[in-house]
Amino acid sequence: METIYFDNAATSWPKPDAVLAAMENYFRFVGASPGRSGHRLSIEAGRGVFETRNALVSLFGAKDPLRIVFTKNATEALNIVIFGLIQPGDHVIVSSMEHNSVMRPLRAATAALEADLTVIPCNPFGHLDPEDVRRAIRKNTRIVFLTHASNVTGTIMPVAEVGRICREHDVLFCVDAAQSAGAVPIDVEAMNIDLLAFTGHKSLLGPQGTGGLYARKGIDARMRPLMMGGTGSRSEHELQPEFMPDKYESGTLNTIGLIGMGAGVREICSIGIEKIRQRELELTAAFMEGASGISGVTVYGDPDPNGRVPVVSFNIDGMRASDVGLQLDDANGIMCRPGLHCAPSAHRTLGTAPHGTVRFSFGYFNTREQIDTALNAIEALSFSSRRKSSCPA
Amino acid sequence: METIYFDNAATSWPKPDAVLAAMENYFRFVGASPGRSGHRLSIEAGRGVFETRNALVSLFGAKDPLRIVFTKNATEALNIVIFGLIQPGDHVIVSSMEHNSVMRPLRAATAALEADLTVIPCNPFGHLDPEDVRRAIRKNTRIVFLTHASNVTGTIMPVAEVGRICREHDVLFCVDAAQSAGAVPIDVEAMNIDLLAFTGHKSLLGPQGTGGLYARKGIDARMRPLMMGGTGSRSEHELQPEFMPDKYESGTLNTIGLIGMGAGVREICSIGIEKIRQRELELTAAFMEGASGISGVTVYGDPDPNGRVPVVSFNIDGMRASDVGLQLDDANGIMCRPGLHCAPSAHRTLGTAPHGTVRFSFGYFNTREQIDTALNAIEALSFSSRRKSSCPA
Numbered sequence: 088m089e090t091i092y093f094d095n096a097a098t099s100w101p102k103p104d105a106v107l108a109a110m111e112n113y114f115r116f117v118g119a120s121p122g123r124s125g126h127r128l129s130i131e132a133g134r135g136v137f138e139t140r141n142a143l144v145s146l147f148g149a150k151d152p153l154r155i156v157f158t159k160n161a162t163e164a165l166n167i168v169i170f171g172l173i174q175p176g177d178h179v180i181v182s183s184m185e186h187n188s189v190m191r192p193l194r195a196a197t198a199a200l201e202a203d204l205t206v207i208p209c210n211p212f213g214h215l216d217p218e219d220v221r222r223a224i225r226k227n228t229r230i231v232f233l234t235h236a237s238n239v240t241g242t243i244m245p246v247a248e249v250g251r252i253c254r255e256h257d258v259l260f261c262v263d264a265a266q267s268a269g270a271v272p273i274d275v276e277a278m279n280i281d282l283l284a285f286t287g288h289k290s291l292l293g294p295q296g297t298g299g300l301y302a303r304k305g306i307d308a309r310m311r312p313l314m315m316g317g318t319g320s321r322s323e324h325e326l327q328p329e330f331m332p333d334k335y336e337s338g339t340l341n342t343i344g345l346i347g348m349g350a351g352v353r354e355i356c357s358i359g360i361e362k363i364r365q366r367e368l369e370l371t372a373a374f375m376e377g378a379s380g381i382s383g384v385t386v387y388g389d390p391d392p393n394g395r396v397p398v399v400s401f402n403i404d405g406m407r408a409s410d411v412g413l414q415l416d417d418a419n420g421i422m423c424r425p426g427l428h429c430a431p432s433a434h435r436t437l438g439t440a441p442h443g444t445v446r447f448s449f450g451y452f453n454t455r456e457q458i459d460t461a462l463n464a465i466e467a468l469s470f471s472s473r474r475k476s477s478c479p480a
Numbered sequence: 481m482e483t484i485y486f487d488n489a490a491t492s493w494p495k496p497d498a499v500l501a502a503m504e505n506y507f508r509f510v511g512a513s514p515g516r517s518g519h520r521l522s523i524e525a526g527r528g529v530f531e532t533r534n535a536l537v538s539l540f541g542a543k544d545p546l547r548i549v550f551t552k553n554a555t556e557a558l559n560i561v562i563f564g565l566i567q568p569g570d571h572v573i574v575s576s577m578e579h580n581s582v583m584r585p586l587r588a589a590t591a592a593l594e595a596d597l598t599v600i601p602c603n604p605f606g607h608l609d610p611e612d613v614r615r616a617i618r619k620n621t622r623i624v625f626l627t628h629a630s631n632v633t634g635t636i637m638p639v640a641e642v643g644r645i646c647r648e649h650d651v652l653f654c655v656d657a658a659q660s661a662g663a664v665p666i667d668v669e670a671m672n673i674d675l676l677a678f679t680g681h682k683s684l685l686g687p688q689g690t691g692g693l694y695a696r697k698g699i700d701a702r703m704r705p706l707m708m709g710g711t712g713s714r715s716e717h718e719l720q721p722e723f724m725p726d727k728y729e730s731g732t733l734n735t736i737g738l739i740g741m742g743a744g745v746r747e748i749c750s751i752g753i754e755k756i757r758q759r760e761l762e763l764t765a766a767f768m769e770g771a772s773g774i775s776g777v778t779v780y781g782d783p784d785p786n787g788r789v790p791v792v793s794f795n796i797d798g799m800r801a802s803d804v805g806l807q808l809d810d811a812n813g814i815m816c817r818p819g820l821h822c823a824p825s826a827h828r829t830l831g832t833a834p835h836g837t838v839r840f841s842f843g844y845f846n847t848r849e850q851i852d853t854a855l856n857a858i859e860a861l862s863f864s865s866r867r868k869s870s871c872p873a
Contacts, residue, residue: 090521092511092512092521094512094513094517094519094521094522097512097513097516097517097522097732098511098512098513098516098732098735100511100512100521101508101511102507102511106507107504107507107508110503110507111500111504114495114499114500114503114687115494115500118485118491118493118494118495119485119487119490119491119493119815120487120490120491120688123490123491123817124487124490124805124815124816124817124818125802125805125806125809125817125818125819126487126805126809126814126815126816126817127809127815128483128485128487128493128815129487129490129815158552159551159552159556159689159731159734160731160732161731162707162708162709162710162730162731162732163552163707163730163731165709166706166707166708166709166730170707186709186710187708187709187710187711187715187718188709188710188730188731189709190718191708191709191710191718191719191720191730192707192708192709194718194719195708195719195720286731286732288732294507294734294736294737295513295732295733295734295735295736295737296552296689296690296733296734296735296736296737297689297734298731313559313706313707314555314556314559314563314585314706315555315559315580315584315585315588316555316558316559316579316580316581316582316584316585316822317555317579317580317581317584317822317823318580318822319822322580322819322820322821322822322823322824322836323820323824323833323834324824325580325583325584325587325824325825326584326587326588327584327588337555337556337559337581337584338552338553338554338555338556338581338679338691339490339491339553339555339679339681339688340688340689341552341687341688341689341690341734341737342491342688342689343687343688343689343737344687344688344689344734344736344737409518412517412518412519413518416518416519416520421519422512422517422519422520422521422522423517423519424516424517424518424519424522425517425518426518426715427715427716428715429709429710429711429712429715430710430715431715431716431717431718432718440716441716443715
């Protein structure tokens with residue numbers, strides 16, 4: 088049985104061969120720690136990491152590679168912002184479609200700092216009205232957090248519009264790009280994004296253990312680091328350096344992972360993000376059209392595939408999402424993610440709490456044939472579920 | 481020219497082939513995110529990560545694999561402890577041989593919390609007298625931090641003795657095992673270690689981007705997490721779970737790296753840590769004996785190689801450490817680390833601040849021939865330095 092991997096929103100797979108090749112080359116022939124020693128292997132490792140910074144600023148429309156901070160995942164990047172910027176008595180705005188990587192640290196930070204938190208409700212498609220953000224802004228609003236694309240429905244949020252509103256009101260704007268970086272174009276300048284948290288192992292096609300934070304110039308002066316330690320710089324001081332990116336990059340970096348992520352980003356640039364977007368849109372549209380036509384199947388979120396990254400949540404009448412996931416895996420080799428997807432607020436918005444949905448998330452390497460196989464499997468499951476419910480017990 | 485890699489205290493290299501093989505297998509055939517979905521690839525990924533937890537508890541003499549928290553490096557593990565446990569008004573004890581991964585967060589945390597910090601001076605060999613720790617303990621002493629082995633001189637600290645003293649006084653004991661885990665035996669139970677911070681990419685032979693924290697049962701109940709986010713558990717709640725290890729493992733783990741680290745640890749167990757220790761001791765002893773016999777060369781730290789992990793710092797009269805490092809690289813292909821090694825307090829203890837030392841750090845894959853080549857190179861450098869200084873300008 089062929090394995091059909093529809094769990095790309097958890098982590099993309101397969102990754103391009105170039106990613107493994109870059110990691111293997113580092114493993115075999117470089118190996119050293121960047122920025123720590125001065126020998127040629129250390130310099131070569133540093134060059135590899137710097138090339139990843141360069142590839143990322145190209146992709147995100149930023150200019151200075153030193154504005155990129157490397158973290159272990161998007162969660163760490165978001166925690167740096169949340170625990171580093173919010174002050175006692177601040178007001179913070181967030182949408183109702185956020186992931187727990189935003190909501191958990193934000194609930195804790197705002198409670199500890201006696202800061203106010205406004206959660207802006209989205210409609211049952213997961214849409215946010217940017218004017219709701221404008222109306223929610225107060226004198227003491229420090230920052231707005233917004234996911235670029237929901238990890239539950241794929242809904243692409245109006246980031247550019249919210250960015251403009253934040254800039255007009257001199258409020259910081261932090262975008263969670265965990266589901267969008269590498270899947271849709273991002274331009275931090277044009278979108279007025281002050282802080283962009285991203286992960287390396289989803290649509291950037293890199294390995295797990297990588298991610299980062301873009302921080303617009305000037306913000307680091309007022310943002311405390313989440314952790315401190317050796318940076319290979321200013322070693323004579325027992326105080327954390329204040330310059331970028333060292334201020335937020337303590338301890339040895341995940342060099343092999345970052346070099347892999349760089350290869351992933353270069354692969355994206357070489358294919359062209361528009362081509363990737365087009366292919367993933369076609370797969371998403373084909374699945375949504377097919378699934379919506381199956382009796383007993385509900386597809387959540389924006390009915391227009393153009394309004395999504397390649398993520399689709401659905402349910403089958405009369406079946407728990409977890410049972411659907413299990414059966415698709417057992418009988419059809421389809422790997423997906425049922426449940427709440429670490430985003431309870433998004434599921435409450437969609438009306439799918441507490442059992443959640445079945446989530447399919449596609450990638451550039453999926454095929455139309457895999458979509459058709461999945462649609463047949465869902466149709467069979469739905470048919471059997473309806474037959475069961477119509478039979479007398 | 482052969483590359484002679486003597487920078488294993490920065491990161492070990494080469495790594496065993498088994499590490500790359502395990503990573504490649506995951507990359508090609510598993511790929512999924514552990515603990516997030518329920519499909520077979522996700523379960524397989526979870527199994528790989530769990531096997532690494534198991535390998536580590538075996539190596540460290542712990543029992544429960546769920547007492548291991550995975551972090552991106554030892555620095556993150558130390559920051560979890562420092563920012564998670566210290567309370568306002570506490571007293572904290574540390575040695576003068578610590579790395580900036582302890583000193584930088586500790587200086588910041590104690591200043592912010594108005595906690596007192598006692599730095600216990602070590603002697604110029606880097607030795608700590610355990611009785612000095614006992615004398616420093618006060619009623620409000622919360623925790624003692626001690627490096628297991630100095631990253632500058634390799635000096636092995638009296639961890640078991642300090643552990644006993646801490647337990648007697650009901651003071652927490654946190655050991656920084658960045659330089660010792662995988663190089664010398666560690667038994668957290670016998671040594672009364674409450675918290676053990678380790679890195680995966682040094683003597684554990686794993687890739688960069690890995691590390692962790694062992695936390696004795698009960699400590700997690702009073703230790704705040706450093707970051708929060710999705711854990712794949714209790715997804716319906718916007719509060720961080722309180723159980724181990726999820727409380728401290730937010731966001732996607734570095735699965736590929738952790739699987740590589742597991743292969744590294746299993747390689748250590750398969751060779752036998754005593755055999756590794758013996759070989760590294762022989763290399764260290766041979767280098768120390770040779771270097772001490774070269775006129776104009778000063779070797780720092782414990783003169784007995786048995787009192788060290790395979791790390792040796794030295795200087796050549798009349799030459800800056802950085803120049804020695806550069807010349808060894810250029811002329812002899814020797815990769816080492818000159819400077820302050822992110823440990824200014826240790827260099828002040830040794831009397832080698834502000835220029836630092838040249839550090840050679842050996843690994844299991846180094847050879848006696850490489851040591852001899854290096855000794856000849858150092859002798860030539862020292863000879864030429866003495867000739868220069870004796871010539872009239």
